[in-house]
Amino acid sequence: MYKRTEMEKIVVLTGAGISAESGIRTFRDGDGLWKTHHFADLATPDAWRRNPELVLEFYNDRRKQLLEVEPNAAHFALTKLEKKYDLHIVTQNVDDLHERAGSSKVLHLHGELRKARSTINPDLIYNIDGWELKLGDKCEKGSQLRPHIVWFGEPVDDFEKAVEIVSCADLLLVIGTSLVVYPAAGLLYHTKANIPIYLIDPGEPKFSQTSNLTFIQDKAASAVPKLVEQLLDKGF
Numbered sequence: 261m262y263k264r265t266e267m268e269k270i271v272v273l274t275g276a277g278i279s280a281e282s283g284i285r286t287f288r289d290g291d292g293l294w295k296t297h298h299f300a301d302l303a304t305p306d307a308w309r310r311n312p313e314l315v316l317e318f319y320n321d322r323r324k325q326l327l328e329v330e331p332n333a334a335h336f337a338l339t340k341l342e343k344k345y346d347l348h349i350v351t352q353n354v355d356d357l358h359e360r361a362g363s364s365k366v367l368h369l370h371g372e373l374r375k376a377r378s379t380i381n382p383d384l385i386y387n388i389d390g391w392e393l394k395l396g397d398k399c400e401k402g403s404q405l406r407p408h409i410v411w412f413g414e415p416v417d418d419f420e421k422a423v424e425i426v427s428c429a430d431l432l433l434v435i436g437t438s439l440v441v442y443p444a445a446g447l448l449y450h451t452k453a454n455i456p457i458y459l460i461d462p463g464e465p466k467f468s469q470t471s472n473l474t475f476i477q478d479k480a481a482s483a484v485p486k487l488v489e490q491l492l493d494k495g496f
């Protein structure tokens with residue numbers, strides 16, 4: 261009798277680096293957004309209270325740019341893993357490039373740039389048509405809409421969900437994140453013991469290589485497709 265075997269589960273944690281080769285700036289590299297913009301003026305609840313117009317303008321610019329770029333080889337390669345594995349992507353990115361490439365299970369820890377939410381009821385979330393969100397754009401209860409972004413100082417509501425996903429992983433792949441922003445960076449410590457972990461990043465290694473941790477010092481668009489082929493051909 262045919263016995264159904266459970267698919268192995270791969271969890272991918274992504275950061276801004278995976279979208280860099282699509283043309284989206286990271287936050288902390290030499291040309292990163294937080295090198296030219298002061299996050300406290302743009303990405304905090306206090307910034308929103310002080311100058312909502314400036315905050316809206318910043319995210320409108322990001323959204324306008326997002327509409328002009330495409331997923332890259334790394335986003336597309338990850339979708340292929342779904343043929344063989346139970347693949348879950350947990351992303352810190354607010355872009356929609358994983359979805360546009362075709363990934364089906366994507367959890368956005370830090371929100372989504374192409375959505376807006378009500379300032380009185382966080383459950384009222386809307387797609388933004390085009391790039392612009394303005395003062396005066398209101399939810400169905402009549403309150404101003406804000407970007408659907410988790411700002412510094414705000415809770416990461418989906419963190420527990422992410423922990424649950426990561427804790428079931430048989431392999432963890434971490435791509436293009438500086439791992440300095442918590443709680444997201446702490447997800448690495450929620451895996452089962454000794455599962456294989458791959459880190460892909462062209463920057464300096466953040467951990468020393470161990471028997472289960474492999475650091476691939478390369479850009480996502482070249483390293484991810486190669487690793488994906490290896491996982492599809494040979495497993496892990």
Ligand code: OAD
Binds near residue numbers: 274286289292303480
């Ligand atoms: P960072 O800008 O902190 O880190 C980007 C990482 O990507 C660095 O380690 C780079 O070396 C790496 N990188 C650069 N180019 C790459 C490439 N072509 N391929 C692969 N990796 C590359 O971005 P995050 O770690 O994502 O939060 O930042 C975490 C959070 O901080 C963001 O989600 C954002 C920010 O404030 C919010 O907006 C709420």
